[in-house]
Amino acid sequence: MTENIYIPTDIVDKSSKYQSLIPQIKALVEGEKDIIANLSNIMSALKYGMDFFWVGCYFVKDNELVLGPFQGPVACTRIAFGKGVCGTSWKEKKTIIVPDVNKFPGHIACSSDSKSEIVLPVFNSNKDVALVLDIDSANLNTFDAIDQQYLEEIVQLIESLL
Numbered sequence: 001m002t003e004n005i006y007i008p009t010d011i012v013d014k015s016s017k018y019q020s021l022i023p024q025i026k027a028l029v030e031g032e033k034d035i036i037a038n039l040s041n042i043m044s045a046l047k048y049g050m051d052f053f054w055v056g057c058y059f060v061k062d063n064e065l066v067l068g069p070f071q072g073p074v075a076c077t078r079i080a081f082g083k084g085v086c087g088t089s090w091k092e093k094k095t096i097i098v099p100d101v102n103k104f105p106g107h108i109a110c111s112s113d114s115k116s117e118i119v120l121p122v123f124n125s126n127k128d129v130a131l132v133l134d135i136d137s138a139n140l141n142t143f144d145a146i147d148q149q150y151l152e153e154i155v156q157l158i159e160s161l162l
């Protein structure tokens with residue numbers, strides 16, 4: 001039986017939150033081999049641990065991105081190569097931080113409540129993008145280099161589970 005994710009309420013700065021959360025996420029997936037089960041719990045831990053608006057992943061399938069495990073409001077199911085923030089992260093094989101989604105050309109608005117986002121590519125052992133991790137915030141300017149640093153640690157964990 002897994003325990004709930006617990007971030008002490010006196011932790012307010014986000015580096016400390018990630019530092020508390022990441023070992024808990026590692027423990028959560030330990031001993032489980034099923035990727036959907038693991039991704040589902042990782043998305044939940046990230047959403048509720050960090051209090052994000054939407055956290056989910058899109059798998060590369062037949063040259064499209066297809067919605068995978070997520071937490072938050074319903075989302076677009078398919079995204080084309082190079083389209084939106086997710087499709088751009090896939091195409092450019094890099095993390096993209098968008099401080100204001102309304103200023104990102106071609107942004108795909110699944111929800112008008114999403115104001116800023118970060119998308120990180122997750123690579124398979126052939127160095128191809130296998131999926132992207134998409135995190136949305138209901139506020140502008142939420143994500144910076146600190147989020148990128150810790151979320152890339154979570155990406156490495158996901159890569160080790162693929």
Ligand code: SME
Nearest residue numbers: 075084085086107108110
């Ligand atoms: N914002 C994304 C689409 C996915 S939703 O945010 C869940 C994009 O432009 O790629």
